[in-house]
Amino acid sequence: MDSRGFWNESSDENEDDENQEPFQYASKDGVIFLVDCSETMFPKNDNDENHFKTCMKAVQITLQNKIIQRETDLVGVVLFGTDKTENAVDFKHIYVYQKLGRPNAERILKIEELIGISWKNFNNNFGSNSDYQIGDALWACSDLFSKCEEKLGSKRVILFTNNDKPHEGKAANDAKIRAEDLHKNGISLELINLPTPDQSFDVDEFYKDLLFPDEDEMTELPCPSARLEELLIRVRSKDHKKRPMRRIIFSLGKGVEMAVGVYLLISQCRKPYSTKLYKKNNEELKIKRKTYLTETGKVLFPQDFKYSLNYGGKKIIFDKEEIAGIKSFGTAGLTLMGFKPRSKLKTYQHVKPAQFIYPDEKTIAGSTCLFTALLDRCLHRDVVVICKYIQSKSSPPCFVALVPQKEILNEQKVQTSPSGFHVIFLPFADDFRKIDLGVTQKALPEQKEKAQELIKNLKFTFSPDKFENPDIQEHWRNIEALALERTEREEFVDYAIPDKEQMAQRAGTFAEQLKALIYPKDYKPNLKRKRTDGHEIKNKVPCLENLKTLAENDKLKGMKVAALKQLMKENDVKVIGTKKQELIDAIHKHYQL
Numbered sequence: 001m002d003s004r005g006f007w008n009e010s011s012d013e014n015e016d017d018e019n020q021e022p023f024q025y026a027s028k029d030g031v032i033f034l035v036d037c038s039e040t041m042f043p044k045n046d047n048d049e050n051h052f053k054t055c056m057k058a059v060q061i062t063l064q065n066k067i068i069q070r071e072t073d074l075v076g077v078v079l080f081g082t083d084k085t086e087n088a089v090d091f092k093h094i095y096v097y098q099k100l101g102r103p104n105a106e107r108i109l110k111i112e113e114l115i116g117i118s119w120k121n122f123n124n125n126f127g128s129n130s131d132y133q134i135g136d137a138l139w140a141c142s143d144l145f146s147k148c149e150e151k152l153g154s155k156r157v158i159l160f161t162n163n164d165k166p167h168e169g170k171a172a173n174d175a176k177i178r179a180e181d182l183h184k185n186g187i188s189l190e191l192i193n194l195p196t197p198d199q200s201f202d203v204d205e206f207y208k209d210l211l212f213p214d215e216d217e218m219t220e221l222p223c224p225s226a227r228l229e230e231l232l233i234r235v236r237s238k239d240h241k242k243r244p245m246r247r248i249i250f251s252l253g254k255g256v257e258m259a260v261g262v263y264l265l266i267s268q269c270r271k272p273y274s275t276k277l278y279k280k281n282n283e284e285l286k287i288k289r290k291t292y293l294t295e296t297g298k299v300l301f302p303q304d305f306k307y308s309l310n311y312g313g314k315k316i317i318f319d320k321e322e323i324a325g326i327k328s329f330g331t332a333g334l335t336l337m338g339f340k341p342r343s344k345l346k347t348y349q350h351v352k353p354a355q356f357i358y359p360d361e362k363t364i365a366g367s368t369c370l371f372t373a374l375l376d377r378c379l380h381r382d383v384v385v386i387c388k389y390i391q392s393k394s395s396p397p398c399f400v401a402l403v404p405q406k407e408i409l410n411e412q413k414v415q416t417s418p419s420g421f422h423v424i425f426l427p428f429a430d431d432f433r434k435i436d437l438g439v440t441q442k443a444l445p446e447q448k449e450k451a452q453e454l455i456k457n458l459k460f461t462f463s464p465d466k467f468e469n470p471d472i473q474e475h476w477r478n479i480e481a482l483a484l485e486r487t488e489r490e491e492f493v494d495y496a497i498p499d500k501e502q503m504a505q506r507a508g509t510f511a512e513q514l515k516a517l518i519y520p521k522d523y524k525p526n527l528k529r530k531r532t533d534g535h536e537i538k539n540k541v542p543c544l545e546n547l548k549t550l551a552e553n554d555k556l557k558g559m560k561v562a563a564l565k566q567l568m569k570e571n572d573v574k575v576i577g578t579k580k581q582e583l584i585d586a587i588h589k590h591y592q593l
Helices: 051-069 105-115 119-125 134-146 169-184 224-231 320-327 367-381 445-457 470-483 500-507 510-518 547-552 561-570 580-590
Strands: 028-036 074-080 094-101 152-161 187-193 246-253 256-263 307-311 314-318 333-341 355-359 383-390 398-405 415-417 420-425
Touching (some): 051 105, 134 152, 367 383, 367 420, 445 500, 445 510
Antiparallel strands (some): 307 314
16 A cells, blocks of 8 residues: 555646647658759868858758757758769769768768868869769659658758759759659758859759749749758757647537647746666666565565555555546546636736647547637637636646637748637636735835836846747757867857846936935945844754654644654654655554554
């Protein structure tokens, strides 16, 4: 029998949703960087910035980003226009520098070798030859994808070049045929053109037919400079899949139901868990836990357990099925209770991070239409939906307010906020706390006025998505420096640290004026005050009490560990363990409770 964690059985299902990862399908992305190595990609002066170096930096940053964001994705690098040939199909002047594989430190270091390489050294190691075929390069990329043993959710080829017309005639037609094959095999082709200051890049000359094999699907090309800039941005944060945590039924009344998916728009980002290794050979250790019966050493299995709860000095016994029945409050889903004006929802009623719901047409046809109608009416009348919410079969019911949100688009007509309902968790009557703060002194009108002036001068535009977590950023930079054998880690600018100089400049004399109005002239904020009432601090360790009486009345859990140990010593009870529950078990065993 076990009284510990009685109500925490199956705690993995009852944990706060902000600590859970949304359900994800097994899916990996594959990307191959296809880089032009013609002499025009290198400058005449090796000290100058060049297109090839920029391409390799984009590859390097992509590898570094994917290690943190999605370490299971696959990345490959193929060079074309080299004199040397290295590929499985034996196409001339195509060099597979890195096959599709997961990003790691070794691959990044190999790319760094190309970032600092001069044209002379590159020509010695790889050579340069303009007698290449773009169609062969695309075929080599397709061959790498076809030989990949892992299932890929998306396949991309990103082509870097500064030559807008590499072929004409048959070679151009062959390249178009290869591009059509890529398209049929689900491989998308992206072009990042690298024009020179004295020469523009005309996509219509050659690459337009490769990017859009089907004229019916022709769309406007993204800005190449913006796409390159996107690849060169260093990101040290997880790339979370935009998939629902769960799919549930939203009941509006008898016979009126729709299906919705539940999402987390915001979830606390945590540092990855460390992996335990065997110190002799660095092999990963697997932890297995077994429970033994203390008296006989017999290994216990889940079906051997029973659970207990002390009530009024009596131990009540439950089995696992009874616990599951006690915890069951009905089918998971949302049930409509009514509507309230939006103004009735107060910010101080926050209980836990919100969720977000969106219609799920696949589960119940017509859900989108019903969901949209409800959303539109709630926005029009400025009301929130009050619902009973059961998250899973073992979750207790709770009340939530569904706050409507309309779709928001930016200037480029790109969605910045989706349409749907925010699920705001509401407190029960038991969750409210009453705090007696006593009588406080009211501020004088001149003090309020000066405080308002100070606040007005220190206002600034705050957006949480502009501030990176300094703890996580420092963590990733330290790991990266160790993995890549750097002597110094990359510098991180912590924007969470207040700019005191700018604040002092903007506040002006208002801060000093407010201080003069509130505090006395001789006030020193850093000086510690001594107690003048003459009273001594009370000893927090309780006096001698009957330990058996406390145990019988189930009052031990409210005591501190130090107090428990002292009482055990004073009552001649052997102290076993350091945790509170271990001490309580030792007391129960001593008094045979």
